[in-house]
């Protein structure tokens with residue numbers, strides 16, 4: 001081992017768990033050792049293999065470090081000015097010829113983990129002003145935004161399970177032992193589940209697969225994919241039928257007429273009716289309802305398996321409905337709303353009625369899918385490129401995304417991207433998607449970025465704040481903020497040479513003005529120049545973060561208060577009011593205490609109440625869910641239901657180029673139940689052909705009773721080794737792209753989310 005010159009502490013940006021890392025750097029600031037930071041106030045030393053590989057990921061020789069330009073002779077590295085000139089020429093030409101609506105934008109998952117992207121991504125999108133905006137949200141959590149928007153009035157008003165205090169945790173469609181949690185920021189999820197069991201609490205897992213999380217559970221219910229809404233409605237039905245509905249602290253915020261509508265909607269979902277659909281015993285449905293109601297601190301938590309399915313919005317809505325009916329919403333140990341230190345859409349304060357959550361402010365050009373959260377379903381991206389007509393996408397800006405591998409019907413998107421007039425990617429690899437770009441603009445090294453989890457800390461199971469300043473100089477690399485601001489300048493017509501500092505100043509000034517204009521807000525009536533002077537000399541995303549922290553619920557309100565009182569597990573304590581300087585003095589983060597009851601101040605519905613039964617939800621239950629109770633489950637030509645899975649050493653598509661994370665047995669296999677394997681005459685280790693309505697592929701088989709009979713599983717994020725990519729390690733562990741099988745035509749209609757679980761497929765022996 002190389003001797004470390006210095007140790008720095010940083011939050012891991014790789015997954016939602018946000019663990020504190022202790023990085024040992026050599027004299028050239030290379031990471032020589034990674035440990036879990038035992039003093040981190042939130043993660044307490046937890047580390048997974050991906051975090052441990054962070055140094056290797058950052059130092060990967062295949063990583064793109066200089067701008068790359070593609071021409072007839074292939075790729076070559078160029079200077080930043082040359083890259084910007086080409087971007088300005090390419091985007092400028094398409095905008096001049098076809099209008100800005102012909103430029104599409106795709107934002108991938110790592111944007112959520114990048115402070116500068118959260119802060120300046122919207123500046124870029126506003127400047128681009130195209131209706132063609134897509135992101136990974138519509139292959140992920142969009143249904144939860146929609147159900148939260150309907151219920152609480154804001155798409156980001158998502159309650160999280162109060163993991164550390166619950167006594168009964170019902171998990172549907174999540175495998176946090178491998179994923180480390182999602183829409184529930186909880187470093188060391190495994191330890192938190194162990195502690196739940198140790199204090200006598202119970203864990204129930206609903207998943208078509210016996211996952212590692214299910215293995216730790218008191219009860220595992222292997223559900224038929226796509227039927228969580230039925231199961232949850234069976235629970236709702238039982239709660240009403242047995243008079244077990246007790247809204248607890250949420251009671252004043254729910255209209256009794258809504259409860260009547262709900263009771264009526266639940267009528268057809270008797271335990272017997274749902275049992276037949278879900279493949280779960282009616283007695284288990286009834287017992288779940290009783291346990292949830294009888295346990296003082298119970299909570300239901302649903303994640304990606306409940307979102308990427310046919311009834312994604314209804315399942316997501318029902319998770320919160322059940323929590324509400326058993327009195328768990330906003331109760332310690334139940335489902336609670338985080339009080340984030342920075343950037344919350346619902347800071348503490350008096351309840352403020354909102355304008356009402358709306359979708360469909362515009363519709364996609366080809367299939368007429370409604371806009372949701374300002375974007376269109378990514379499953380519609382390929383058709384928006386390959387279908388002729390006015391408004392057709394001719395250029396794409398892809399930021400930290402790999403949609404060829406991550407979104408449905410990847411083969412069609414792959415071909416569509418190849419047909420674009422111009423594409424620019426902000427990325428760190430030449431992969432299945434970015435190989436189609438004309439220009440790749442590299443993000444800097446992880447160590448060169450300031451990191452604060454502006455999004456994930458809105459969903460944390462404890463209120464915490466943690467800032468990681470950049471630890472290495474940005475030298476010849478360009479910060480994400482500058483990349484986004486220069487892109488914004490280019491699409492605004494200011495050209496590639498406009499000084500990004502001007503847009504940076506404008507952005508922060510606008511935010512300050514908004515804060516000052518907010519009636520009753522912490523900066524109401526303040527002087528703009530005073531506030532800006534207090535933020536100097538910081539610039540870029542750190543300056544915006546400082547503004548958010550200081551005007552946030554624990555902030556110093558720019559000198560108005562020196563200390564704030566925060567809750568602790570058994571009382572309160574006084575801490576210095578937050579500023580970025582104060583956070584910088586705490587490299588292990590600042591604990592702001594356990595979650596607090598937040599009703600009604602989080603509500604932004606027009607009525608000021610929880611809107612339990614919005615018309616859109618009622619219609620979807622009546623039009624689609626009720627009829628599905630009696631339809632035949634199996635598509636004769638495609639008798640198996642395909643689901644995904646995640647592996648601890650992987651993360652979507654982009655961590656397969658680091659040897660330690662991919663070595664060993666191939667993990668991109670088809671899981672097939674032994675009974676099905678016997679029926680089909682397919683042996684363990686042989687190759688199967690899997691067909692869906694849209695595609696087919698060949699994949700090695702792992703026969704295992706961890707999947708339900710009739711269900712097969714292939715992980716996503718694989719399918720490397722395509723011509724023109726530059727990922728040597730990943731090429732040697734290519735695997736197959738499961739999204740060649742998923743169908744872009746099928747969406748959850750309320751959210752536009754893709755259906756990636758429960759995809760009908762046929763399986764046969766290959767050869």
Ligand SMILES: Nc1nc2c(c(=O)[nH]1)N[C@H]1C(S)=C(S)[C@@H](COP(=O)(O)OP(=O)(O)OC[C@H]3O[C@@H](n4cnc5c(=O)[nH]c(N)nc54)[C@H](O)[C@@H]3O)O[C@H]1N2
Pocket residue numbers: 107108109110114136139140304308399400401402403405406407426427428429431442443644645651652653654716717738739742756
């Ligand atoms: N079948 C199936 N498909 C799925 C899923 C599933 O469960 N099943 N899951 C879905 C989910 S939840 C998600 S979130 C999506 C993910 O969808 P995407 O976000 O499109 O895919 P990723 O594989 O996360 O790709 C991330 C990209 O960001 C790049 N990158 C990494 N770090 C940085 C950085 O610091 N800066 C920049 N600029 N780029 C960076 C990587 O090289 C890669 O190209 O996939 C979805 N697809």
Ligand SMILES: Nc1nc2c(c(=O)[nH]1)N[C@H]1C(S)=C(S)[C@@H](COP(=O)(O)OP(=O)(O)OC[C@H]3O[C@@H](n4cnc5c(=O)[nH]c(N)nc54)[C@H](O)[C@@H]3O)O[C@H]1N2
Pocket residue numbers: 015016109140172173174175176178179180181182206207208209211223224225226227228303304305306309643644645646647648649650651652757758
């Ligand atoms: N190691 C690792 N960690 C990750 C990622 C990764 O790729 N690898 N990706 C990150 C991202 S982007 C996200 S969004 C999160 C996701 O985090 P999780 O939501 O925990 O995702 P998964 O581990 O895919 O667990 C989803 C589970 O749903 C099950 N399932 C499939 N269909 C159904 C269904 O119809 N009903 C029910 N009840 N269950 C179903 C699957 O079998 C699977 O076990 O993980 C994040 N963390």
Ligand code: SF4
Pocket residue numbers: 012013014015016017018019046047048049050051052180187
């Ligand atoms: S669990 Fe997630 S945040 Fe924690 S070390 Fe692993 S990848 Fe990083």
Ligand SMILES: [Mo]
Pocket residue numbers: 109140
């Ligand atoms: Mo995701």
